[in-house]
Amino acid sequence: MFKKIENTLITLSKVHEFIMQFFRELLIPPYEFKEFVRQCYEIGVKSLPLISLTGFIIGIVFTNQSRPSLEDFGATSMLPSAIAIAIVRALAPLVTALIASGKVGSNIGAELGSMRVTEQIDAMEVSGINPFKYLVVTRVLACTLMIPVLSCYTGFVGLIGSGLNVYQHEQVSFISFFDQVFNTISFLDINQALVKAAIFGFTIGVVGCYQGYNSMKGTEGVGKAANAAVVLSMFLIFIEEQLVVMVVQSIRG
């Protein structure tokens, strides 16, 4: 029992040191701009097909599921507002982060894990290259930047899906739908969603990189790193979601 607690505390201390090193290396030149752009492309552009499909379907399904409840109160005209709040405040950042932790987090964990196992990270170090700056800083930064961008895109695609569904059932035009959507959401909603998505992105990047960079020797270690990157980042995302909601609610008063 004490051994487990001791190990947990040691891991937390290592993670803390890892995050501190990220901020130190982030500020000190030289900057790996080219690799950062490449990672943005890998994380952002290559996730688009999956994000598009998921966002669109969520918009349609959520609208379909919400309609009967509103119909009971004769309030189907409130559907665009309800959907807008749900998608912008919660669903877009959360769904994007969960998909990204599966796709991007596991990819980072496996890639860095296999680089560690095959001594490619050591090879960088002995060649006078800072592997932390090249591999970790670029990936964490790209995740932190691209998850909010992807969240905006998910929200937009989700609203399109929802708008299409509302148009089919309630004969409300797209213009009226989006008019009601933008009347409902506030700057606080958008800002909190973006901040939340950035926190989720940072978490996915740090967890994936930490697991991969410190993976144990052997192919089993690579698999474990990829798996832990997904499980742990999803777990942390749900906790962070709850914390951010509490903070935002206290701001709303």
Add this chain to the structure above:
Amino acid sequence: MEKKQITPINYDNPVIDIKDLYKSFGDMHILRGVDLALFQGENLVVLGRSGTGKSVLIKIISGLLSKDSGKVIVLGEDMGNLSKRELTALRLRVGFSFQNSALYDSMTVRENLEFPLIRNKRYLSRAEIDYEVQEVLSAVGLMQAIDQMPSELSGGQRKRIGIARTLILKPEIMLYDEPTAGLDPITCTEINGLINEVQQQYKTSSIIITHDLTCAREVGDRIVMLLDGKFEQQGRFEDIFDKPKDPRVQAFYDYNFVD
């Protein structure tokens, strides 16, 4: 085939000087008071069974692992007192060829070779980088592989590219970790020849970690034998293996196929 000594060795000038080096992993005491000197221009072979700490030794020399105690002086610099910046500068003067080559999977051969060069010598022009890449590729005899991915190369070719990637920074010391491991006898001989060519062409001093006696005989100017965490035997190949006094050395010889 014994090695013909061409490059003069300066026995007054040790480029690596190790004194009383200790290293443990938990309860496993790997290195127990190692003393070692590598002289300028010399190819020093470190022989020993698997798990005796040969790779640990060169990882300490390159700064990949830290020592428990002892003194490690590389090119006049005490490894224990170096700042991060000084260690990076020193690493550019010490090349490390990994056992599994450690080529970057996602890059072509050209990109693998350019990568350390671009990052460490940012002032170089495109033409100068291309020249350096072509020079090391022709030194290892693999010009045709320039645009191939590492996964398309054979084990021997990967070793050669790994050595080329190290050579591109023009190191003064080369550290080879099991250069012939997992290769067929003909490719082993080619790699041994390449190690000797590198010594002569690039005027490097090298430590070659191996348990392959053929490799030791073909490339080593001096052989040291790591037994139970200490160097028990050292000298020329025939000094150690002609009439071994230590039964562990005899056993090591008997299990190797030397013609």
